[in-house]
Amino acid sequence: xxxxxxxxxxxxxxxxxxxxxxxxxxxxxxxxxxxxxxxxxxxxxxxxxxxxxxxxxxxxxxxxxxxxxxxxxxxxxxxxxxxxxxxxxxxxxxxxxxxxxxxxxxxxxxxxxxxxxxxxxxxxxxxxxxxxxxxxxxxxxxxxxxxxxxxxxxxxxxxxxxxxxxxxxxxxxxxxxxxxxxxxxxxxxxxxxxxxxxxxxxxxxxxxxxxxxxxxxxxxxxxxxxxxxxxxxxxxxxxxxxxxxxxxxxxxxxxxxxxxxxxxxxxxxxxxxxxxxxxxxxxxxxxxxxxxxxxxxxxxxxxxxx
Amino acid sequence: xxxxxxxxxxxxxxxxxxxxxxxxxxxxxxxxxxxxxxxxxxxxxxxxxxxxxxxxxxxxxxxxxxxxxxxxxxxxxxxxxxxxxxxxxxxxxxxxxxxxxxxxxxxxxxxxxxxxxxxxxxxxxxxxxxxxxxxxxxxxxxxxxxxxxxxxxxxxxxxxxxxxxxxxxxxxxxxxxxxxxxxxxxxxxxxxxxxxxxxxxxxxxxxxxxxxxxxxxxxxxxxxxxxxxxxxxxxxxxxxxxxxxxxxxxxxxxxxxxxxxxxxxxxxxxxxxxxxxxxxxxxxxxxxxxxxxxxxxxxxxxxxxx
Numbered sequence: 001x002x003x004x005x006x007x008x009x010x011x012x013x014x015x016x017x018x019x020x021x022x023x024x025x026x027x028x029x030x031x032x033x034x035x036x037x038x039x040x041x042x043x044x045x046x047x048x049x050x051x052x053x054x055x056x057x058x059x060x061x062x063x064x065x066x067x068x069x070x071x072x073x074x075x076x077x078x079x080x081x082x083x084x085x086x087x088x089x090x091x092x093x094x095x096x097x098x099x100x101x102x103x104x105x106x107x108x109x110x111x112x113x114x115x116x117x118x119x120x121x122x123x124x125x126x127x128x129x130x131x132x133x134x135x136x137x138x139x140x141x142x143x144x145x146x147x148x149x150x151x152x153x154x155x156x157x158x159x160x161x162x163x164x165x166x167x168x169x170x171x172x173x174x175x176x177x178x179x180x181x182x183x184x185x186x187x188x189x190x191x192x193x194x195x196x197x198x199x200x201x202x203x204x205x206x207x208x209x210x211x212x213x214x215x216x217x218x219x220x221x222x223x224x225x226x227x228x229x230x231x232x233x234x235x236x237x238x239x240x241x242x243x244x245x246x247x248x249x250x251x252x253x254x255x256x257x258x259x260x261x262x263x264x265x266x267x268x269x270x271x272x273x274x275x276x277x278x279x280x281x282x283x284x285x286x287x288x289x290x291x292x293x294x295x296x297x298x299x300x301x302x303x304x305x306x
Numbered sequence: 307x308x309x310x311x312x313x314x315x316x317x318x319x320x321x322x323x324x325x326x327x328x329x330x331x332x333x334x335x336x337x338x339x340x341x342x343x344x345x346x347x348x349x350x351x352x353x354x355x356x357x358x359x360x361x362x363x364x365x366x367x368x369x370x371x372x373x374x375x376x377x378x379x380x381x382x383x384x385x386x387x388x389x390x391x392x393x394x395x396x397x398x399x400x401x402x403x404x405x406x407x408x409x410x411x412x413x414x415x416x417x418x419x420x421x422x423x424x425x426x427x428x429x430x431x432x433x434x435x436x437x438x439x440x441x442x443x444x445x446x447x448x449x450x451x452x453x454x455x456x457x458x459x460x461x462x463x464x465x466x467x468x469x470x471x472x473x474x475x476x477x478x479x480x481x482x483x484x485x486x487x488x489x490x491x492x493x494x495x496x497x498x499x500x501x502x503x504x505x506x507x508x509x510x511x512x513x514x515x516x517x518x519x520x521x522x523x524x525x526x527x528x529x530x531x532x533x534x535x536x537x538x539x540x541x542x543x544x545x546x547x548x549x550x551x552x553x554x555x556x557x558x559x560x561x562x563x564x565x566x567x568x569x570x571x572x573x574x575x576x577x578x579x580x581x582x583x584x585x586x587x588x589x590x591x592x593x594x595x596x597x598x599x600x601x602x603x604x605x606x607x608x609x610x611x612x
């Protein structure tokens with residue numbers, strides 16, 4: 001049994017994700033009020049793992065999570081999960097669509113179902129709550145007529161599912177990471193992702209050099225976010241996701257090169273990909289290629305070859 | 307006199323920006339309901355210029371604007387403006403902080419003053435409206451007690467400014483562009499920015515090659531956003547801002563190289579920077595360096611030199 005912190009309260013999309021990343025039968029799930037609080041609880045050892053959203057296909061990166069991972073004592077991701085985002089419209093027993101005068105949700109939830117609300121509930125007032133599940137709780141308490149919530153909310157709040165599968169953007173997805181204190185890494189699977197943060201010198205070509213080090217080793221970039229540093233408009237910290245595991249030589253070699261080039265490189269984990277797509281590793285950057293090159297060099301240095 | 311479209315309704319932060327980018331005395335300002343509608347009005351010739359938000363220092367890129375600029379007939383930016391984001395709490399004459407039971411704003415506005423509301427108006431219900439100025443209109447109509455709005459809202463809605471300068475994040479800023487149909491470019495000023503969209507082949511090193519072409523010409527990148535294409539999670543269109551004007555040889559030479567390398571390169575404009583920081587152009591990429599190299603090459607090709 002492990003204790004797993006997550007961005008709560010219970011009944012939100014992060015609970016939906018943590019139920020995929022850990023075992024609801026044997027693990028204990030502990031909600032925290034913010035994503036930085038989840039990461040802080042992992043650092044403090046209050047929980048064994050923490051589940052946080054990192055990226056949404058509609059709204060982009062989740063800034064609070066990016067900052068929490070990049071600053072402070074190191075934590076690493078040990079797993080990811082990509083969750084399809086569909087909202088459920090919840091109401092008390094006996095409420096029909098025609099009865100709804102107030103609809104509550106988190107501001108981002110309201111933004112993602114705005115077209116649907118305008119078309120289907122044009123007279124309802126949209127109420128912003130602190131979370132999608134707080135909205136369900138307030139509907140249960142009789143304060144508002146309906147809530148736009150994560151499907152998992154009905155596990156905690158006995159409400160009617162009036163409409164399922166809501167969301168103005170089809171195929172909206174959110175990616176979550178399960179993070180832990182640094183320790184033994186997940187074993188390579190052949191379908192892994194490695195996440196890192198790079199802070200570059202503020203000079204022409206700095207990011208080009210970072211990406212060139214990856215490209216020279218045939219490493220595929222799956223995500224690049226430039227997150228403004230708080231200090232100065234126009235300066236950035238780079239979040240990179242690449243295909244592969246740090247146990248592989250091409251990934252290790254590239255990260256060592258970045259360590260030479262960058263002001264800071266922070267390893268944020270190597271973990272299996274949700275989509276199970278195998279990573280294509282071809283000559284000249286297979287482990288065998290690196291081994292052969294290292295043996296060739298060592299032999300020359302020993303004076304046994306030329 | 308020009309007709310300037312902007313992301314309305316009137317009384318929002320975009321009106322605040324358009325008042326800096328055009329002349330409220332002589333130009334006519336025409337509000338549109340969305341940023342894509344502003345860009346469409348420019349394309350259709352309904353307005354001469356359009357003002358749209360592109361980037362916020364807290365929330366990152368504005369996806370609706372990025373997509374509107376990247377897809378459809380070309381439009382180009384002719385000016386930018388960076389607006390500090392401070393909200394004003396508006397209420398009817400006679401309302402004091404203690405009287406406030408409901409506070410209305412756009413969901414993003416509510417998100418940006420959430421800490422302040424929790425501390426100062428813990429008992430108030432947060433109501434989501436379609437815009438920050440719709441909130442002011444509804445307060446004026448007596449529907450809610452207070453609105454979190456752009457400072458400019460009081461020009462349109464005669465309300466009391468209860469608290470000014472609200473915002474949980476100090477120094478929050480939003481950058482706006484003034485866009486037009488392609489035509490004569492703004493003259494180079496020595497403190498210019500050039501914006502473009504690049505769609506790269508989906509292969510290892512594609513983005514690295516793009517950035518390397520810029521770095522080889524000593525071009526400084528001021529912004530890079532990877533915006534997911536709607537078609538496939540993990541594929542991206544790149545939005546780049548660089549220092550310099552397309553009239554300069556190093557910028558033109560780099561853009562021509564990108565045109566060779568990329569599936570699509572769309573020029574989004576060369577325009578003066580709000581911050582007036584001069585662009586440092588040094589050897590070996592000054593216009594004189596390019597001219598000398600071109601003359602040297604031409605002389606060889608004419609058989610006059612070697």
